């Protein structure tokens with residue numbers, strides 16, 4: 001037997017490690033299994049080079065819980081360790097890096113793996129750890145290393161006869177759940193689902209059919225419960241995969257989701273290594289955006305589903321897997337952001353996604369249009385937040401009009417430029433965000449031959465602003481805004497039917513009728529088929545309020561300001577209202593026309609609405625038969 005002291009200056013490092021790693025206690029399993037996988041891969045490499053002699057045999061890694069003995073064993077058939085290596089790797093190396101880790105990254109204990117700290121995570125759940133190991137090397141003697149969580153260790157001769165390493169964890173009282181099959185199954189599913197070496201957790205029952213026809217019988221047998229898929233889809237070549245394979249894999253990752261819309265298979269080996277599959281989920285509603293659905297792997301070991309630094313923010317709503325051994329995980333988060341690899345990876349993914357979208361658009365426009373309701377928000381978001389992406393996809397961004405037709409930005413410009421250019425040479429884009437509420441405005445605009453876009457997504461406010469800013473010649477006006485000015489094409493002249501004093505008297509009438517209104521009243525000679533009274537909301541003011549509300553700045557509900565536009569050319573105004581002699585009847589009609597305008601805007605509610613209805617009923621009953 002040999003005794004020794006672990007070479008480390010810090011008197012007792014374990015309590016510190018425990019404390020640091022506490023929140024992520026369960027990762028000990030990932031770390032120990034990764035080590036087992038590494039040891040197995042190393043053996044395969046050595047064998048292929050002829051350094052390790054003989055048959056390798058079954059290399060399955062076993063996870064063996066034992067509730068009575070209160071242990072959890074992780075057993076591999078990898079290269080094993082000699083007595084010397086045990087001392088070297090399990091003591092000095094790991095400890096010096098543990099110390100380094102603690103000194104450097106005191107505030108950032110998120111990333112433990114890949115730092116030579118993996119093995120020591122065992123002490124988060126065990127009071128005592130034994131490493132029973134036999135090296136692949138000829139003449140190697142089996143040894144058993146043990147340590148009870150202080151800086152002293154023991155190495156004894158072992159009886160082990162088969163090659164490889166067994167890590168025996170003597171579980172502490174508060175870690176007994178790691179001896180439960182269910183808990184282990186859950187953790188293995190999370191961290192080890194796609195490891196390249198089979199991982200076995202006990203046995204499971206399987207039904208097999210024997211014989212033919214009448215003779216056929218079902219029999220239950222016990223088979224090894226292998227929890228991982230050692231050859232996951234993203235590692236295969238796209239040419240050997242069918243659409244169904246991609247969909248099945250998606251279902252394997254996200255069992256309760258609807259089918260993805262499409263996907264991108266990533267595969268690059270220069271200037272960094274990266275494989276993976278990214279899926280476009282079907283977004284059922286505007287707010288149904290789920291983040292943390294991209295899983296980051298390093299050589300098939302699950303690392304995290306927090307990929308903020310690696311994937312640009314707007315791409316976070318994609319689902320799938322990214323696997324890259326080149327992403328440096330042994331450094332702090334802030335460093336990661338500045339890392340040139342990481343930036344390249346992020347740029348590469350952005351480029352791939354943009355290319356995929358452009359391909360879909362070019363190859364199958366109808367299919368692309370059909371998917372637009374699901375992907376539009378996402379693309380607009382990317383368009384707004386990432387210059388490179390914007391540049392790449394700007395030809396595939398679609399605008400949808402109220403007739404359900406789709407146009408690219410350029411196509412749309414071409415379509416409306418002749419008819420909707422205003423006096424200042426700006427192309428006026430009319431849009432509505434609530435088709436139902438704006439029905440009368442939309443109808444009126446269409447009758448005049450104007451086109452109206454549907455812009456009903458939360459993101460459209462920003463999108464509109466961006467388009468106006470980028471394409472200097474666009475002005476967006478919501479269909480209920482002060483649009484009437486702009487609707488008049490430069491060469492259209494509208495005759496004034498009323499004299500100035502007549503216009504004045506209409507204005508006075510309305511000022512009098514609506515005396516407590518804070519809103520502006522304007523009498524304008526519009527085309528005679530434009531409604532007699534209209535309520536318009538200045539585009540600029542409305543957008544400001546909306547922006548403030550989006551940012552949560554609204555100070556209570558501000559009263560909505562609008563302009564009441566009276567069309568002095570409308571026959572009801574010019575020929576009837578103006579000419580009425582009975583003052584009370586005139587005021588009543590003026591009010592009624594205003595209420596109709598409010599009614600069409602869902603602005604007439606409560607007592608006002610009741611009065612309006614009663615008023616009308618009275619009038620009808622008074623009308624002579």
Ligand code: ADP
Pocket residue numbers: 031035036039076078079080081089090094113114115116117118119120165
């Ligand atoms: P890292 O794996 O990052 O090097 P660890 O603390 O996890 O750090 O392990 C330290 C070293 O111990 C490893 O580099 C490896 O040489 C050795 N080791 C750990 N587990 C095993 C194992 N199951 N089989 C063989 N060697 C192992």
